[in-house]
Amino acid sequence: MVFTEAKLKGAFIIDLEKQEDERGFFARTFCVDAFQSRGLNARLVQCNVSFNKRRGTLRGMHWQAPPQVECKLVRVTRGAIHDVIIDLRAGSPTFKQHLAVELTEENHRQVYVPEGFAHGFQTLVDDTEIFYQMSAAHAPSLARGVRWDDPAFGIDWPAVEQRIMNERDATYPDFKET
Numbered sequence: 001m002v003f004t005e006a007k008l009k010g011a012f013i014i015d016l017e018k019q020e021d022e023r024g025f026f027a028r029t030f031c032v033d034a035f036q037s038r039g040l041n042a043r044l045v046q047c048n049v050s051f052n053k054r055r056g057t058l059r060g061m062h063w064q065a066p067p068q069v070e071c072k073l074v075r076v077t078r079g080a081i082h083d084v085i086i087d088l089r090a091g092s093p094t095f096k097q098h099l100a101v102e103l104t105e106e107n108h109r110q111v112y113v114p115e116g117f118a119h120g121f122q123t124l125v126d127d128t129e130i131f132y133q134m135s136a137a138h139a140p141s142l143a144r145g146v147r148w149d150d151p152a153f154g155i156d157w158p159a160v161e162q163r164i165m166n167e168r169d170a171t172y173p174d175f176k177e178t
Contacts, residue, residue, distance in 0.1 A: 001014050001015070001016060001017060001027075001028055001029075001031065001034055002014065002015040002016075002017060003034070003038055003112075006099050006101075006111075007094070007097070007099060008085065008087045008094045008097055008098075008099050008117070009087065009092055009093055009094045010040075010114035011085055011087075011099060011111070011112060011113060011114055011117065012038070012040070012111070012112040013101055013109060013110070013111060013112075014073075014109070014110040014111070014112060015107075015108070015109055015110075016028070016029065016108045016109075016110075018108075027108070029075065029110065030044070030073065030133065035112075040071070040112060040114075041071045041114075041115065041135050043135045044073065044133040044134065044135055045134065045135060045136065045137055046133070046134045046136070046137050046138065047131065047132065047133050047134070048131075048132045048134070048138075049077075049129060049130070049131055049132075050129070050130040050132070051127075051128075051129045052079075052123045052127075052128045052129070052130075053126065053127060054123070054126055054162075054164055055123055055124060055125050055126050055128075055160065056122065056123065056160035056161065056162050056163050056164050057122065057123045057128075057164045057165070058120065058121070058122040058123075058148055058157070058163055058164065058165045058169065059120055059121060059165070059169060060084065060118065060119055060120010060121060060145070060148055060169060061084070061086060061118035061119065061120040061145055061146045061147070061148055061169075061172075062118060062119055062120060062143065062144070062145045063088065063116070063117060063118045063119065063144050063145070064136060064138070064139060064142045064143060064144065065142040065143075065144050066142075067142075068136040068137070068139045068142050069115040069116060069136065070115060070134045070135050070136035071112065071113060071114050071115050071134070071135045072111075072112075072113040072119055072132050072133065072134050072135075073110055073111075073112055073113075073132070073133040073134075074103065074110060074111045074113060074119065074121075074130060074131075074132050075103060075108070075109070075110040075111075075130070075131050076103040076104055076105055076128065076129070076130055076131075077105060077129045077130070077131050078105050078127060078128060078129040079104070079105060079123060079124070079125045079126070079127055079128025079129060080102065080103070080104040080105065080106075080123070080124040080125050080128060081102070081103050081104075081121040081122065081123055081124060081128060081130060082100055082102060082121060082122045082124060082157065082158050083100065083101050083102070083103045083111055083119075083120075083121045084098055084099070084100045084101075084119070084120050084121065084122075084155055084157075085098065085099050085111065085113050085117045085118065085119050086098045086117060086118040086119075086146065086153055086155075087116070087117055088116055088117060088118055088146070089116035089117075090177065092116075096152060096153060096175075098153050098154070098155050100155070100156070102124070103121075103130075104124075115135070118144075118145070118146055120148060120169075122157055122158060122160070122163070124158065145168070145169065145172045146172050146175045147169075147170070147171070147172040147173070147174065147175075148165070148169060148170075150172075150174055150175050151174075152174065152175040153175070
């Protein structure tokens with residue numbers, strides 16, 4: 001795996017080191033030692049899949065509050081997404097800044113999302129599947145979110161004919177610093 005530190009402190013873009021031959025390729029997508037050697041949380045306790053039927057589906061921007069903050073390792077297994085993370089850690093040098101990365105089944109790229117970041121994505125093609133590994137189990141009472149188009153973050157989402165999202169994600173209140 002090739003780890004590239006992102007512009008947001010603690011976030012990484014991870015590319016696979018493929019061992020290729022006539023059959024295809026083999027690559028590691030996770031290794032405790034590789035993550036720990038970079039000071040990253042390697043305690044992954046839950047895996048989830050998000051399947052999205054239609055292009056333009058937007059999910060986010062989500063995170064989990066203490067005491068069960070979570071980091072995420074996100075990759076696309078089918079299709080393509082515009083993946084976005086926001087640093088919500090008060091006192092961080094990159095507080096309120098965001099990063100957008102295109103994750104596709106072809107580029108096999110992953111994003112490491114540190115604790116204290118919001119995460120979301122918009123699908124770029126129909127029938128897109130995203131695979132998440134998380135460091136904490138989902139706790140509905142600790143689920144939080146900020147609005148995808150909140151002016152506090154200035155995220156430039158890809159234009160689509162129809163954006164598909166649920167009511168909760170569409171109606172989070174404006175971000176307020178605490």
